[in-house]
Amino acid sequence: MTTNDARADAGPPAEPLTDRIPQWGSDALVDLLQRAGIRFIALNPGASFRGLHDSLVNYAGDAGPQMLLCLHEEHAVAIAHGWAKVTGEPMAVALHSNVGLMHATMALYNAWCDRVPMLVVGATGPLDAAKRRPWIDWIHTAADQPALVRNFVKWDDTPTSVAASLESLARAWDITRTAPTAPTYVVLDSAVQEQQLTDRPALPRISEGRAADQPTASAESVARAAAILADAASPVVLLGPGRRDESAWADRIRLAEALGARVITDLKAGSTFPTSHPAHVPGPGFFLGEHARAALRGADAVLALGWIDLAGTLAQAAVPDSVAVVSATLEPLLANGWSKDHQGRVQADVWLPAEPDAAVTGLLAHLAPGTPAAWTPRPAPEPVAGPGRIDLAQLSATLQSVLADVDTTLVRLPLGWDGESWDFEHPLDYLGYDGGGGIGSGPGMTVGAALALRDSGRLPVAVLGDGDYLMGVQAIWTAVNQQVPALIVVANNHSYFNDEVHQEKVAVVRGRDVSRKWVGQRIADPAPDLAGLARAQGAVGHGPITDRARLADVLRTAVRDVRAGATVVVDVVVETGYTPAMAAGLTREH
Known part of the structure; x- marks a missing residue:
């Protein structure tokens, strides 16, 4: 699918043509993208990746990745962000040299703060000055292009050969899919993309989809956390972003019922727990509401599962230091000195360095099952009939x-x-x-x-x-x-x-x-x-x-x-x- 009229295929990715022989550097790069199982690459066209663009059109053909033409680089990143919110997996994005990257910076910062995976492919004019076209290649080439976004991507690189570019893309693919997830950025030299190949480059070994192995907390820490929570009379669970699958959703319900806990959710994080469940505290919002503050003030233990701004939330609810806090998060692994999106520091009684849903699974293994709650979703509010203004x-x-x-x-x-x-x-x-x-x-x-x-x-x-x-x-x-x-x-x-x-x-x-x-x-x-x-x-x-x-x-x-x-x-x-x-x-x- 190679034209603006081509439509995105919602089915599985097409099989790559294994008998093709790459002739140009960008052909080999497409082979790697296909091996990763990447279905879409969102882009606004740019000459700095004209080699890659040609390979996507004339070498990859219907085998993909399929191009999603966008009218602005910021939109290309936002589309990949929305895709990851649903699937939990990265889409690829191509950004044109330094100017396209500057267009995309805000959207990349959003994706960074939201901790979503994304493989961002940058490009640049020839790093070898002798190969630059007059004027345009000079203003579209930077000595350290990733410096524009280094503080809000997880990893970046600017390789200078076909082999190094393949290695960098493979590494970026691994890193963006490993929790805590965030975008990665690799700059492809236009001269490398347009290099004619004399032999077939070896492709790095990579896998598709979500990385099979993810960081996890020690068995001892999980056991300590479970003991603290099981002994609590009035525990509260703070639910941040979680996986979108139904099994993880069901496990969160089982955990709340096993602990006899109140559950607070956050409109910034999306739906992570049934809001009509009797354990759910009314009034989820972008900031902590009065019902949530009251629940936290009455807690004798708090379990934070990837909660956004735990320190600010505990301070807002005036939770005493004597209340035990268990925090399941990988956030400390991404904190840097430039961006303050890591929020305030929390001295948790137990830190579980794991994805929140992995921590839920671990905790459930130590807890006796609770009594499943029976509940009925509340009826939706009735619209007011008749004319009038709308709120x-x-x-x-x-x-x-x-x-x-x-x-x-x-x-x-x-x-x-x-x-x-x-x-x-x-x-x-x-x-x-x-x-x-x-x-x-x-x-x-x-x-x-x-x-x-x-x-x-x-x-x-x-x-x-x-x-x-x-x-x-x-x-x-x-x-x-x-x-x-x-x-x-x-x-x-x-x-x-x-x-x-x-x-x-x-x-x-x-x-x-x-x-x-x-x-x-x-x-x-x-x-x-x-x-x-x-x-x-x-x-x-x-x-x-x-x-x-x-x-x-x-x-x-x-x-x-x-x-x-x-x-x-x-x-x-x-x-x-x-x-x-x-x-x-x-x-x-x-």
Whole structure:
């Protein structure tokens, strides 16, 4: 599949043609990508990897990896990010020299903070100055190109021969798939890609999919942690990101029931535990809510399973130092001095250096089974009938009523979302946030997740803020080009409202005019045509919808179109506002 009209194949990767003889350096690189089982490579074209591009078109053919043409490098990375959120496996991304890398840096930072695997293939003009074309190769060549992203990728390299490039790609493939996962970045010299081969290079031995062996905690540490938790009268489990498979989901439920624990989840992490289960603490959010703080204040032991910002959470809930803390995380293995995404330091009573779900498996082996809870998912809230303005609560209720009989994956939710408004009963019900808070990632991540979910029977739905949508809208073109069904609902409050909240806080502290908090924040005069922007990418666009009396009918039409294979955007104008926990979390001093 070699043209813009080629469509992504949702089936297994095609078998590589083993009888081909690579003639150019980039041909051998494609052989390695195929051996890794990489199905897609997201890219915006660039001359620095023209050799690789030719090999993908004329050497690989239908055997792949298939190119996903993107209109911006940031979208290419975001698509790979969304893919990894669903599959747990890396997609490949190609970035054009230093300029393409600079476009992609924010999306790479998001992927780094979200700890997702990704094989990023960079390229550069000839490192040998004698081979550079006048002007253009010089401005697209850097002495240390990976220095731009070295602080937020897991590993990088700039090899200078075909053999070294094959070795580097194999190493990057191993490293990105090994927990704690994060993107890796390898720069391919354009001269190496275009080198004519005189013999067939030896390909390194590699495997496909998730790496078979992952870091794990010692048996002694697991036993100590299990003893602490089993002795606790009021344990609390903090659930961060977890695997998307149903067996891991079931094990988390078994662990909570074996411990008799309360369970707190996080909207940044996605669905990791059934929110209607009696053990679940109401009100998951992007910041800790009052119910969660109360549960933690009453705990005599805390088990943190990959929880995002454990130190800040314990401090926010004023958990005494006397409360035993068990932390299952590999985060200390990625901490560096540049980025502070490692959050505050926690002196845990037991540190389990393992993936959280591996720690769950280990702990269950030491615990007596609990009594399985019987519970029934709560009924969805009823939409308010009749005309009127729309707020996020009404948008949630109406969307749920329209999707009542549809297996849905919420790819993204906006910051003002009330975690109580929608129950999650499956590991793919909700995928979580973007990691780094880099606005503009939502559309691209939606496309990547929808690609991974295609033919799964689940309908991908993203509820995005208007600012996020406007920064990334061109990513939708790739979904249309590849015929990837998805529904994007824009919760359009005509504002960068996050910053209105901050400006209100500053004005109050300084005794100034709070009514002017919107100045420099409102996306109005003119209001952008969000549905028109979707149609400009080839998608179906509806809106703006300003009256709740119309909302359900428009959403039903949109869902019907998505189920028929379309990419659809609905612009829903909503009232500004955040939940109390969100507003407090954004403006809290410490």
